[in-house]
Amino acid sequence: MTGDSSQKLFKVVFILGPPGSGKGTCCHAIQKNHGLIHLSAGDLLREERQREGSEVGALIEAHIRNGTIVPVEITCMFQAMRAAGDSAKGFLVDGFPRNQDNLDGWKRQMSGKVDEKFVLFLTCPTDDCIKRCLNRGEGRSDDNEESFRKRIDTYNSQTLPIVEFYKKQGLVREVNSGRPIEQVLEDVERVFTEAGF
Ligand SMILES: Nc1ncnc2c1ncn2[C@@H]1O[C@H](COP(=O)(O)OP(=O)(O)O)[C@@H](O)[C@H]1O
Ligand SMILES: Nc1ccn([C@@H]2O[C@H](COP(=O)(O)OP(=O)(O)O)[C@@H](O)[C@H]2O)c(=O)n1
Ligand SMILES: [Mg+2]
Numbered sequence: 001m002t003g004d005s006s007q008k009l010f011k012v013v014f015i016l017g018p019p020g021s022g023k024g025t026c027c028h029a030i031q032k033n034h035g036l037i038h039l040s041a042g043d044l045l046r047e048e049r050q051r052e053g054s055e056v057g058a059l060i061e062a063h064i065r066n067g068t069i070v071p072v073e074i075t076c077m078f079q080a081m082r083a084a085g086d087s088a089k090g091f092l093v094d095g096f097p098r099n100q101d102n103l104d105g106w107k108r109q110m111s112g113k114v115d116e117k118f119v120l121f122l123t124c125p126t127d128d129c130i131k132r133c134l135n136r137g138e139g140r141s142d143d144n145e146e147s148f149r150k151r152i153d154t155y156n157s158q159t160l161p162i163v164e165f166y167k168k169q170g171l172v173r174e175v176n177s178g179r180p181i182e183q184v185l186e187d188v189e190r191v192f193t194e195a196g197f
Helices: 025-032 041-050 055-065 075-083 098-109 124-135 145-168 183-192
Strands: 010-014 037-041 091-094 114-123 172-176
Touching: 010 025, 010 145, 025 037, 025 091, 025 114, 037 041, 037 075, 037 145, 041 055, 041 075, 041 091, 055 145, 075 091, 075 098, 098 145, 098 172, 114 145, 124 145, 145 172, 172 183
Parallel strands: 010 091, 010 114, 037 091, 114 172
Antiparallel strands: none
């Protein structure tokens, strides 16, 4: 009837898990195989932090070092999805929503515009996660032991309740990522295939 009713919904898969659990690594593999667009909230924030003249660069850096979550208005996930346009088969939304503020902002902006397929939830022992972060080799200002501890605290207190929220809706697909990458990717691939990707 109206133009709105025929508007294409953005297909979305959320990727959540502790720092160093392999979210980015899994997204790279899946993106290649399935033609999905990978949007990492952390990457978008680091990009904005580097942008010359950014008014929020220092604020972003303070949150990143401190392992706390940047206010959702600054985390331009929605703009990034819109910028990627209609042609995308779907989006891998990596590291978002990470707390209640992220989730509230997402709902405010995206309700009625997205088809939330599932949440890929990666689980990995903290000892493995910290080793992986300290060896990541990207020179990140938060890949040190002190920041890692803060990130894990934030993850446990603020992100796990978001996973629970999606679990209640039957949307969580859990994969143990504390294993060799080939095994992890085999299970991740299966989850996407079962979801019709
Ligand atoms: N299954 C795995 N086994 C060993 N190392 C891994 C595995 N998955 C990812 N890594 C490595 O661990 C580090 C963190 O992975 P990354 O994908 O950046 O995690 P996240 O995005 O969840 O922080 C990277 O150096 C990556 O190459
Ligand atoms: N939704 C998000 C995602 C990341 N971030 C910030 O960016 C940091 C790094 O996030 P990331 O997703 O790149 O980190 P990993 O979990 O991939 O190691 C987080 O610790 C937060 O400080 C945020 O504020 N909000
Ligand atoms: Mg990452």
